[in-house]
Amino acid sequence: MIEVTSLSKQFGGVNAVxxxxxxxxxxxxxxxxxxxxxxxxxTMRLITGFYRPSAGEVRVLGKDVHRQRRQVQQHLGYLPEGAPAYGDMRVDHYLDFIARARGLSRAERKNRLRAVSEQLELDAVLKQPVDTLSKGFKRRVGIAQTLVHDPSVLVLDEPTDGLDPNQKQHVRELLRNLAADKTVILSTHILEEVEAVCHRALIIAGGRVRADSTPGELVRQSRYCGAVTLELPNTHEAAAALRSLPETAGIEFSVDNPNRFTLLPTPGAPLFVAVQAKLAGKGWAPQAMSVESGRLDDVFRRITSNDAVEVSL
Ligand SMILES: Nc1ncnc2c1ncn2[C@@H]1O[C@H](COP(=O)(O)OP(=O)(O)OP(=O)(O)O)[C@@H](O)[C@H]1O
Ligand SMILES: [Mg+2]
Structure with a gap:
């Protein structure tokens, strides 16, 4: 559906991609x-044909986005960063203008406008100029604009930026539903969003792909994958004993609960089993105990930190 090959973009001396x-x-x-x-x-501007690559190519539905730009545009919806252009237009006029530009007939425009207003819950602001909308509503108008011509490929640059928690949830559900018959690329700074919506994640840093994996696989690379958190009354004695297990690589104490601590596993070691055996042997009963699947923020930091960049260069 989308094929990006050896794509590069330089600005002056900077390798942005x-x-x-x-x-x-x-x-x-x-x-x-x-x-x-x-x-x-x-990268998104290159995929949508908004920028010309310095090297490499992008194919969408088998077509080169530069050489066959018009054919590709028909099947593409693009949400750029920031607010929609034409801020002095009313929302309904703006969406109608976009639909016209996309070549929709009068009847199609009416139907599609109704559909996207419903999908993005825009009915209350349809008669308002875009500039006078709150940040979240501007974002929603931007997303609506990408859907007007019902494209099969969506490229969305931080779609949930500025949305309140209810609308974030709503837009995530919308994206999950859209995925049934569309291909979607989105960018985000919200790691939980990737776990909630994406089948796959690319971690990009310094213009290069640092990881290309499923969110689940990425999470499993975390130091916290298999970490065991415990709450025990005899915290110090228990922490010392459990810290000394060969399966334990490290320990972190909770800031808000003096009786709680987290044991980090030695990679590949069955920490949970070892902890259970130790607790049983000592006759200690934890008040709470849980095992973690991992933390995406931990993986993200390690992959994108300056140290990691230096190592991979
Ligand atoms: N038109 C431009 N002219 C010059 N430099 C640019 C231009 N567009 C982007 N850059 C540079 O390219 C690099 C990548 O920018 P880009 O906007 O793609 O980052 P990003 O990953 O989207 O960041 P953010 O999370 O802040 O949105 C940056 O160093 C930026 O300054
Ligand atoms: Mg950006």
Missing amino acids: DDISFSVEPGQVLGFLGPNGAGKST
Whole structure:
């Protein structure tokens, strides 16, 4: 559906995107993660044909986005960073204008406008100029604009930026539903969003792909995968005993509960089993005990930290 091959973009001497390759299958939701300035928005502008690559190519539905730009645009919806253009237009006029530009007939425009207003819950603001909307509503108008012509590929640059928690949830559900018959690329700084919506995640830093995996696999690379958190009355004695297990690689004490601590596993070691055996042997009964599947923020930090960049260069 989308095929990116050896894509690069330079601005002056800066490699904003540096030899990126990946492809996206139909029905897949791909998340771009990365620190500020990583090259996420630039990659999206290259995919949508908004920028010309310095090297490499992008194919959408088998067509080169530059050489066959018009054919590709028909099947593409793009939400850029920030607020929609034409801020002095009323929301309904703006969406109608976009639908016209997309070549929809009068009847189609009416239907699609009703559908997208409903999907993004815009009915209350349809008669208001875009500039006078709150940040979250501007974002929702932007998303509506991408859906007007019912494209099969969506490229959404931080779609939930500025939305309140209810609307974030609503838009995530919408994206999950859209994925049934569309291919979606989105960028986000909200790691839980990737776990909630994306089938696959690319971690980008310094214009390069640092990881390309499912959110579940990424989480399993975390130091916290298999970590055991315990709450015991004899905290110090128990912590010392459990810290000395060969299966324990480290220990972190809770800030808000003096009786709680987390044991980090030695990679590959069955920490939970070892902890249970130790507790049984000592006759200690924990007040609470849980095992973690891992933390995406931990993996993100390790992959995108300056140290990691230096190592992989
Ligand atoms: N038009 C431009 N001219 C010059 N430099 C640019 C231009 N667009 C982007 N850059 C540079 O390219 C790099 C990547 O920027 P980009 O906007 O793609 O990052 P990003 O991953 O989207 O960051 P953020 O999370 O802050 O949105 C940055 O160093 C940026 O300053
Ligand atoms: Mg960006």
